[in-house]
Amino acid sequence: MTPSAALHSDIFRVYFTLGAGLLILGGIAIAVLKWVLKKDMTHPWKAYRAWLIMVPLFLGCIFLGREAVIVFFTTIAVFAFKEFARATGLYRDWGMTGVVYAGIIAAGLVSLIYDPRLGVPGWYGLFIVLPVYVVAIILFVPIVRDRAQGQLQTIALAVVGFIYIGWMFGHFIFLANSRHAYGYIMFLLLAVELNDVVAYACGKTFGRHKLRKTISPNKTWEGFLGALAVSMALPWILHFSFPHFGAVECVLTGIIVGVGGLLGDLSISVIKRDLGIKDMGAIIPGHGGLLDRMDSLIYVAPLFFHMTRFFHNVY
Numbered sequence: 001m002t003p004s005a006a007l008h009s010d011i012f013r014v015y016f017t018l019g020a021g022l023l024i025l026g027g028i029a030i031a032v033l034k035w036v037l038k039k040d041m042t043h044p045w046k047a048y049r050a051w052l053i054m055v056p057l058f059l060g061c062i063f064l065g066r067e068a069v070i071v072f073f074t075t076i077a078v079f080a081f082k083e084f085a086r087a088t089g090l091y092r093d094w095g096m097t098g099v100v101y102a103g104i105i106a107a108g109l110v111s112l113i114y115d116p117r118l119g120v121p122g123w124y125g126l127f128i129v130l131p132v133y134v135v136a137i138i139l140f141v142p143i144v145r146d147r148a149q150g151q152l153q154t155i156a157l158a159v160v161g162f163i164y165i166g167w168m169f170g171h172f173i174f175l176a177n178s179r180h181a182y183g184y185i186m187f188l189l190l191a192v193e194l195n196d197v198v199a200y201a202c203g204k205t206f207g208r209h210k211l212r213k214t215i216s217p218n219k220t221w222e223g224f225l226g227a228l229a230v231s232m233a234l235p236w237i238l239h240f241s242f243p244h245f246g247a248v249e250c251v252l253t254g255i256i257v258g259v260g261g262l263l264g265d266l267s268i269s270v271i272k273r274d275l276g277i278k279d280m281g282a283i284i285p286g287h288g289g290l291l292d293r294m295d296s297l298i299y300v301a302p303l304f305f306h307m308t309r310f311f312h313n314v315y
Helices: 003-007 010-036 042-064 066-088 094-112 124-145 151-168 170-177 181-206 221-237 247-275 290-312
Strands: 210-212 216-220
Touching: 003 042, 010 042, 010 181, 042 066, 042 181, 066 094, 066 151, 066 170, 066 181, 066 247, 066 290, 094 124, 094 151, 094 170, 124 151, 124 170, 151 170, 151 290, 170 181, 170 290, 181 216, 181 221, 181 247, 181 290, 210 221, 210 247, 216 221, 216 247, 221 247, 247 290
Parallel strands: none
Antiparallel strands: 210 216
16 A cells, blocks of 8 residues: 555545545535525534545545554544543543553554564564453553552453454554555445444434334334345445455455444443443544444454455455
């Protein structure tokens, strides 16, 4: 991944056009609903303005290349963990929080450097075993402090924070090392967001049966099935993203995005419901925090990564 490679990549150019086209269509749709049909578009307009910033930012980052992608999304993971730490109260323990920050940065560095044995970008072996070392250090902190009271909750929050945000999301970052990086990364970004949008639209239009009324009362079976149907179709529609995928990989990709996206959303909803909050943050107007926006991708990325590695290796 380099600027030169992006300019010569048909996949990058198609997704660039798709991104620009969707922004234009979204703007037209909001204008029609607001000025012609006289609908209240306050919330959609806030969300749309955020996308006007996020889409060019993502495209620009991917255009700059592998290093920019790894640094950019590792930075997002750091700030996403900060939201998690503040919401759960872990942020009060700077020692434990610092260990998780270091673990997330380490995951980014392991994705950035070259494997000393194979000479390929990204040290996959160390990336896979990194949780062993980070969790060991997390467990070591109370021993150094000679403290036991109240440490179990702190340890659990730190482990969840690193595994969930630093390592699971790190699989998405590591995809920047693949020779199919443009197809993998841009497909996942688009597919996961479309899955969320279709689930919302189908739920609002056809929703009658609650999916999990306690965890996420606005989600319905109709919304999930509509999103799953679209997610199953996307690998075939966007097959140019991974022309080396056969029928089995396309079906599995659709299931991973459709089901994994929902589970990622529900997983963060469990945390928010338990904490009694609506959003994990407010950094993105109309979307909430970074975790609210990337929750589905956190779940989908490692499932897609290891499915792809099983059939085609990561490089």
